[in-house]
Amino acid sequence: MSDIKVLKVRPEPEKVIRKHIITVKVQHNFGVLARITGLFAGRGYNIESLTVGRTHEPDIARITIVVEGDERVIEQIIKQLRRLIETLKVKDITDLPHIERELALIKIYTADDRTRDEIMRLVSIFRAKVVDVSTDSYTVEITGDNEKIEAFINLIKPFGVKEMARTGTLAMVRESANIKMEKGDKE
Amino acid sequence: MTKEKRGADIVVDVLIKEGVDTVFGLPGGAIMEVYDALFDAPFRNVLTRHEQAACHMADGYARATGKVGVVIATSGPGATNLVTGLATAYMDSIPLVAITGQVPRHYIGTDAFQEADVIGITRPITKHNFLVTDIKDLPLILRQAFYIARTGRPGPVLVDIPKDITQQKTTYKMPTDEEVRESLPGYNPHTEGNPVQIKKAAELIRKATRPVLYVGGGAILSDAAEEIYKLAHLAQIPVTTTNMGKGAFPETDPLSLHMLGMHGTYYANMAVYHSDLLIAVGARFDDRVTGKINEFAPEAKIIHIDIDPASISKTITVDVPIVGDVKNVLRKLIKELEEKPVEWIAAREQWLKQINEWKEKHPLNYRKSDKIIKPQAVIEEIYNITNGEAIISAGVGQHQMWAAMFYKYKYPRQFLNSGGLGTMGFGFPAAVGAKIGRPDKTVFAIEGDGSFIMNVQDLATAVQYRVPVKIAIINNGFLGMVRQWQQFFYDSRYASVCLSVQPDFVKLAESFGAVGLRATKPSEVREVLLKAMEINDRPVLMDFVVDREENVLPMVPAGKSYREMILTPKQKGEAETMYLVG
Numbered sequence: 001m002s003d004i005k006v007l008k009v010r011p012e013p014e015k016v017i018r019k020h021i022i023t024v025k026v027q028h029n030f031g032v033l034a035r036i037t038g039l040f041a042g043r044g045y046n047i048e049s050l051t052v053g054r055t056h057e058p059d060i061a062r063i064t065i066v067v068e069g070d071e072r073v074i075e076q077i078i079k080q081l082r083r084l085i086e087t088l089k090v091k092d093i094t095d096l097p098h099i100e101r102e103l104a105l106i107k108i109y110t111a112d113d114r115t116r117d118e119i120m121r122l123v124s125i126f127r128a129k130v131v132d133v134s135t136d137s138y139t140v141e142i143t144g145d146n147e148k149i150e151a152f153i154n155l156i157k158p159f160g161v162k163e164m165a166r167t168g169t170l171a172m173v174r175e176s177a178n179i180k181m182e183k184g185d186k187e
Numbered sequence: 188m189t190k191e192k193r194g195a196d197i198v199v200d201v202l203i204k205e206g207v208d209t210v211f212g213l214p215g216g217a218i219m220e221v222y223d224a225l226f227d228a229p230f231r232n233v234l235t236r237h238e239q240a241a242c243h244m245a246d247g248y249a250r251a252t253g254k255v256g257v258v259i260a261t262s263g264p265g266a267t268n269l270v271t272g273l274a275t276a277y278m279d280s281i282p283l284v285a286i287t288g289q290v291p292r293h294y295i296g297t298d299a300f301q302e303a304d305v306i307g308i309t310r311p312i313t314k315h316n317f318l319v320t321d322i323k324d325l326p327l328i329l330r331q332a333f334y335i336a337r338t339g340r341p342g343p344v345l346v347d348i349p350k351d352i353t354q355q356k357t358t359y360k361m362p363t364d365e366e367v368r369e370s371l372p373g374y375n376p377h378t379e380g381n382p383v384q385i386k387k388a389a390e391l392i393r394k395a396t397r398p399v400l401y402v403g404g405g406a407i408l409s410d411a412a413e414e415i416y417k418l419a420h421l422a423q424i425p426v427t428t429t430n431m432g433k434g435a436f437p438e439t440d441p442l443s444l445h446m447l448g449m450h451g452t453y454y455a456n457m458a459v460y461h462s463d464l465l466i467a468v469g470a471r472f473d474d475r476v477t478g479k480i481n482e483f484a485p486e487a488k489i490i491h492i493d494i495d496p497a498s499i500s501k502t503i504t505v506d507v508p509i510v511g512d513v514k515n516v517l518r519k520l521i522k523e524l525e526e527k528p529v530e531w532i533a534a535r536e537q538w539l540k541q542i543n544e545w546k547e548k549h550p551l552n553y554r555k556s557d558k559i560i561k562p563q564a565v566i567e568e569i570y571n572i573t574n575g576e577a578i579i580s581a582g583v584g585q586h587q588m589w590a591a592m593f594y595k596y597k598y599p600r601q602f603l604n605s606g607g608l609g610t611m612g613f614g615f616p617a618a619v620g621a622k623i624g625r626p627d628k629t630v631f632a633i634e635g636d637g638s639f640i641m642n643v644q645d646l647a648t649a650v651q652y653r654v655p656v657k658i659a660i661i662n663n664g665f666l667g668m669v670r671q672w673q674q675f676f677y678d679s680r681y682a683s684v685c686l687s688v689q690p691d692f693v694k695l696a697e698s699f700g701a702v703g704l705r706a707t708k709p710s711e712v713r714e715v716l717l718k719a720m721e722i723n724d725r726p727v728l729m730d731f732v733v734d735r736e737e738n739v740l741p742m743v744p745a746g747k748s749y750r751e752m753i754l755t756p757k758q759k760g761e762a763e764t765m766y767l768v769g
Contacts, residue, residue, distance in 0.1 A: 027373060079497035
């Protein structure tokens with residue numbers, strides 16, 4: 001029976017898993033966010049963070065998605081996002097010069113004066129802001145890229161965090177890089 | 188501006204504008220206003236007995252005619268009954284528009300009677316869906332639905348209309364084609380194909396010594412059979428089709444390798460395995476086609492022509508992707524090849540000789556019998572009696588694969604089946620839809636006893652509308668494909684597959700007002716079929732009582748390489764499976 005020679009196997013592409021930032025412009029319609037989150041859930045992609053908001057154009061919303069995956073998974077995510085009828089533009093900006101911002105509100109226990117002083121020092125170093133004060137807590141507002149926020153959180157953790165809320169990453173390509181990219185964003 | 192009209196009348200107006208000649212469905216509370224408007228509509232309105240069957244009928248109609256199928260259902264259970272049908276159409280890229288009633292706007296979100304979040308439920312199984320929230324959007328949304336359904340990679344689109352909007356009155360202007368296109372700024376399917384990529388593809392075809400065309404359902408959706416034929420004969424390339432691609436290239440042609448994949452022919456699979464160039468046309472490298480992915484055409488360069496960018500390099504990385512409408516791209520590719528031809532016949536001589544050797548060595552066959560009806564023999568007899576001209580609509584299971592293997596398809600839209608989702612119960616209602624759309628053709632539903640019974644209720648519909656479909660039940664009293672897998676991979680432990688209790692199918696047909704016939708011996712098969720061919724005023728059901736434990740072979744077990752194809756039936760004392768290699 002074995003009259004056929006066994007051929008070599010097709011080489012597997014190398015898998016490099018890393019974090020990607022994808023920005024999506026969509027028509028601001030009823031249910032469009034559910035469409036996007038449903039796509040990620042249904043196809044088994046893991047969202048690290050997702051932010052959504054209106055833009056200067058009244059009918060257009062902008063979504064920033066941070067997601068981890070290898071090249072093929074990311075390529076599929078982008079193609080699947082482009083397939084949605086309400087999607088206007090999808091861009092993987094990971095490797096482009098870009099600005100990245102996240103906002104966090106952190107309520108920190110303030111046990112004594114020494115703690116209060118130390119927190120204020122950190123707030124000043126990180127150019128954060130105290131936005132609410134109570135007898136036993138400070139609420140700090142901080143903005144920056146993901147790394148900066150993580151660093152701040154690590155430093156204030158020992159004082160005791162009572163509550164925390166984060167927006168997830170917002171990102172935008174720097175104008176210098178944007179000019180070259182204008183064409184062909186939805187294939 | 189026209190005079191004031193109800194939302195329901197606008198629905199009918201748009202259906203007329205879109206050239207709809209038949210709708211399928213079943214009324215209920217939230218869709219009653221639309222049904223009231225349909226009562227005076229100048230097109231056929233087919234009342235089914237179950238919404239799932241209505242959806243499959245609209246699907247079969249669309250597959251057989253190339254037009255958009257339309258299905259209508261009420262809110263809640265009516266709409267949820269469409270789910271399987273929509274998912275079936277979505278997986279096979281069939282253009283459908285589903286119109287569902289929804290509870291009145293002020294009841295939405297209150298868990299009202301017959302309320303379900305139909306938009307949420309159908310979101311992942313439609314190409315797009317809409318909830319109408321304002322009557323002024325209704326005409327545009329309905330027209331967008333048709334436009335989205337039939338363009339690009341086609342698919343089902345659902346429009347959910349609250350009852351109060353169907354009752355509300357308004358004046359309106361029918362949106363023009365241009366307005367429809369412009370209202371969808373994010374939807375611009377690429378149809379032309381990149382000329383640089385097409386040039387690259389032509390160069391690969393010129394250089395190849397062992398090319399194979401691998402043709403899928405996209406070729407049929409794009410109406411590209413003529414171009415496939417031209418390309419294959421021009422450059423002397425053998426053609427294998429997927430289950431969905433059947434009929435895109437005539438299976439009676441010497442260059443045809445028939446189907447590839449899990450139940451593909453030995454010669455198709457061997458050709459693909461040994462090829463140095465694979466030209467994938469409107470196909471998506473489904474796991475049932477590729478088997479073990481890193482041993483699929485391992486030495487081949489791959490050209491992939493598809494209208495959906497997301498299909499490209501999804502499961503396998505391709506060398507020359509071409510995004511575009513298959514028909515357009517093939518025309519340009521053929522032109523490119525004609526401009527700089529090579530000695531095609533000489534170039535392919537060795538390869539075609541090798542393929543013919545494979546064909547001679549392992550043709551598609553089975554062990555014949557004169558004592559017991561072999562299921563394959565029934566299909567062959569249907570082929571003979573219909574001169575290979577019938578439309579065949581199959582359910583899902585062993586009978587589906589036999590219908591794919593032993594009927595030789597010559598035309599696109601001739602073989603209808605649920606290739607992607609694998610929906611049991613699809614074959615019969617789809618056949619009814621196909622026959623309504625193509626009354627000029629003989630339409631056979633080839634069904635299993637397990638598959639048929641899943642939509643048996645709609646025999647009433649076929650009788651009511653005098654749709655003379657021929658239903659051939661390949662009756663083995665088993666969920667046969669599951670039984671086959673249990674035999675091969677679960678040590679013959681036949682868990683929950685025996686359908687020993689079943690209706691008397693002949694009496695069942697008669698009770699519906701259809702004709703029932705039965706064959707239990709090989710000698711009766713032809714006679715039964717000839718009788719069935721004479722009946723043209725109502726459906727006829729043929730119960731073919733066949734060999735219970737016949738297997739579908741060849742078979743590449745799931746996730747295995749083509750090298751590991753099981754070729755011959757199990758014999759007493761033989762090893763469980765017989766592999767080609769290793």
